[in-house]
Amino acid sequence: MKQLRSAFFTLAIMALAMISSAAAFDFSEIEKQVVEYKLDNGLTIIMLPRHDAPVISFVTHVNAGCTDDPMGSMGMAHMFEHMAFKGTEEIGTTDIKKEKKWMAEEDRIFALIMEERTKGPLADSARLAALTEELAAATDSAEQYVVTNEFGQIVSREGGVGLNAGTSMDYTQYYLNYPSNKLELWMAMESDRFAHPVLRELFNEKNVVAEERRSRITSSPSGKLFWGEYIGLAFNAHPYGKCLIGEMSEIQNYNRPTMMKQFETYYVPRNIAVGIVGDVDPDEVIRLAEKYFGKIKDRPEPPPLMIDEEYPFGMRQATIRDNSQPMFITGYRIPSVRHPDFVALDALASYLGSGRTSALYKDLVKEKKSAVSVSAFTGFPGRKYPTLFSIFCIPSNDFSNTDNEEIILAEIEKVRNELIPEEELAKIKAQAKAAFINTLGSNSGMASQLVSYYFYKGDWRELFKEIDRVNALTAEDIKRVAEKYLDPDKRVVAYLEKPVEDENN
């Protein structure tokens, strides 16, 4: 009875999904309302007026992420994101002049510390200790002028909600929503923090970031597996192989002169787009943007990163021995999001391992019970440059990594040789469509997507073409990309296994 009902249901879904491809919604009405404007200094504003409610969502997208960090200071983009909440020359301080004087003193002492540290084992530890103490005193002196978290306090007093940010390999985004009459306040505060960053409380914040690294990477088995081994194996030359948050020693090295140099190179108006969605008048936005963001000095576009790394010549593997739950991640090199095959690869990932009804989940978790979790995804560690198609699996207790790997590889051989069922393709299309439409419904989601597509694909209009591309996919497309990219001989795999039993024990 239960079997029958399920079968009936699959049929029902199929029938529904068929209708879906027939009835296409016309998104061009929304597309037509989007306004793009470039300031003289090159900063781009992308607006979507939507007057349902007097609120606005803002997303500032800086097209610089971990891949742009200088050697020896990886993770600096992430550090800068932390610093952006510390205020400006006007906000967050009782006396910027005196505070800056002490910050300069911190920088002077830290330069001496670095000089000593570079001697490595030959460094004079007594001198280092004395300098470290001096630095702490200077930090205390600077911080007596700090008004803790004033930036966030003003935002909330004025009715702002959802103040936040995120850093990825590819970019950094800053989020905020305001009542629409606070447009100018956002313009003033947002332009100020990126026109004149003060890098306040840097030395204490380094400790916060160091803690973040400890908890996310060092003391997390999956953190070690993903960020420590997997991407490092996959990329030899490209910074996609580096850890987003930097090495501990690199975090210790962060300093204002290097950060400012990095800031001046990458936080340039030509490398920034702001997405503004909600109750706005585009002319008013442009007027205020000219007034506030227009003040930021035009600087040259940052240098492009041109490393087109060759595909692996063979299989690469690594094993972490750790006394924790075994797990593994395997992956294949795939092109960047700009490549036409990316859409089919995304669909393939969705078919294989997205959600509780995907092929691998049904096979490994529900039927064979060989795994407790399995998922497939693209876009890790980024998507701006050639990246990876990954499958991550946690075996269940009576099964090993290799048991599961065999099943997964067999499933992959299947998609390389056979067409996926039509109803599965229909499901992928329906899910993609629902996800896309729900994004359109959210002001902040929309603001984020518009600026992301602007930099990822060179034009925000690509966002609206995406759903057509998914709808045009055929089962043959999916088979073709599986065959082309999921080559078992050029695979990367990182295992986390139990320590080898000691025979003498």
Add this chain to the structure above:
Amino acid sequence: MRKAYKFIGYLSIVFVMLAGITAGAGRTIDKLEFPPMNKIEMPEVDKVQLDNGIMLYILEDHELPIVRASVRLAAGDFLSPPDKVGLGDITGTVMRTGGTARMTGDEIDEALEAIGASVEVNIGATSGRAGMNILLEYADTGLEILADVLRTPRFDQDKIDLAKNQMRTEISSRNDDPFQVCVREFKKVIYGQESPYARHTEYSTVNGITREDMIDFHRKYISPENVMIAVWGDFKKEEMITKVKKYFEDWGKGAGLVPQLPEVKYEFKPGVYYAEKDNVTQSNVLIGHIGGLTGDPDFFALTVANNVLGGSFGSRMFNEVRSKKGLAYSTGGNFSSNISYPGIYYNYVITKLESTVEATEAVLHEIRRMQTDPPTEEELERAKSSYLNSFVFNFDSKGEIINRMMTYDYYDFPQDFLFTVKDKIEKVTAEDVVDVARRRFHPDEMKIVVVGKADQFDKPLSILGAVDTIDITIPSGEVEEEVVINEETLAKGMELLKLAADACGGVDNYMKVKAVSSESDVVLVLPQGEMAISASAISVLPDKSKEIMNTPMGEIITVTDGETGWMKQGPNVVDMTSEQIESSKKELFRNIMHLFQNLDNPEYQAVFVASEDFRGSQADIVKVMSADGAESFKLILDSETHMPIGKMFFGETMMGPGNLTQIISDYREISGIKVPFSVIIEADGKKSAEIKTKDLKINPEIPEGTFDKP
């Protein structure tokens, strides 16, 4: 040249000094003037009544090809009987997860996932809501599932168990956040312990809920006369009305209207309440009394008065208590209101333990000052704008607007209420504020709830008034069972324990054990599947122990000496709470090795309970108790060999307190005593863990510093 340069230098110094004096006022953002808020446009919502009485709210919204629905349920947890608090809540959860007449819960999950849709049900304290979000072309599928979930839920038992476990987990962590504790206890002080507006679940109320209770709750309260439906999205009104009728109009009437929310009887009377919580460095204090109704004519003046006094940045409490006196990092207040029953009026201050009383007095002083010192123009302006600034987020989605319409209609509240707010708030004068503060604030009749550690307070709390102590210990929900205790059962109990000790190697050999170390493989059975971890432990008897567990999240180290303890996960080291230490003491009490070393100790009593089957073996059950009766567990001894083969007790499971059973086997002899190498743990009848010992050493060398805190 030189002179001129100096002159410029001098000028700039003057300029800098001036800038210093006017700091604040000179900043860009302080000079900004904001335009008035844009008008909030209300969508035109149509209302249609179905034949069975259901009121349907319908709104065309063609921006995106989506259909959403929201069903307002008059049922709330307030309808649950006092011994089954949480019944309404769990009924809502399992209506969605526990399957319907046509589909199982998992099938519903699959069907919805396949089309990127969602259907959810949630029943809160005073009302409930079911929601749907679906692409236009699947509207029928969504409405059908929504109707099924509301009309024909089948409450599958496995999903009931899962939901109950989730509720128990919530109970077990409810004392973690001291502010939450303070608010919870304050509500009980204001509304009364048993009031549906304040009461909460306990293990005993959750444990007592049955599938029949849920079926009954659903039958009585989820019926056409108690629901209102709203549907909005990309459709033609007439077509959608036809669809909704198709799925909901033949829903026959139920058992009548849900009873009205109970009235609140409140008497103004002062009171000081103290709840002790360890592991805190700050006190959380709530000061206040009953609040008001949203429809109250004083609502507007009260809102402004409250913002002058405690409405975040720039309020009197913020300036006086936080900034000038530096007494608190966080302070503020709220005169809360509801449409259907009065809210609470509270002012809070979170302050270091050593300034608890001083900070409380400072807040009280500011409340009193509201009745005498009218707000300055600036205060009045800030108070009004901070309300009006966030006000707009009441209208930033159609769902919010349409849900509010249903609520207002349900209580016959005027639909245009929120539109009168802006004008009325703006009209409030300084005199109105003082007047309303005099009439509605009762600084001499405040209830004060303090959560903290009294031994570190600056002054005794009794300065504030007579103190009532609140015990926040979470009642275990254990059901005591009758055991016959007399000379005969006591003697037989002890005799059986001695036989057991002999069977395991004899008391003499046990007395030689000073320390034990072990290495084990542990399998934990979690809701999402099994997880294998390895663990090692070192203990020095009686009560020093160190456990190291290697989990996918990293290494977790737990060390205790019986009186204190700490845990380390990643870089974080935290002291054990008194509850955790208490729990490790209980564990020691149940330790068999410890028991056999203490057979002469009058602290231990043993009562023979019965001889019966235990997992296929004939067994003698002995209840081991502490002399005061506070601790106990049942030891299960094989009737033939007298070896312990099991233990049963009430204790912490992963889902909160519950009945635990240990199945003990694979005895191996080490240093003359027999030690079990396999223990299976069952929580409430389900396997929750399996421990396989790989290696165990008696009296190993204990490396120096083993128990040192890092």
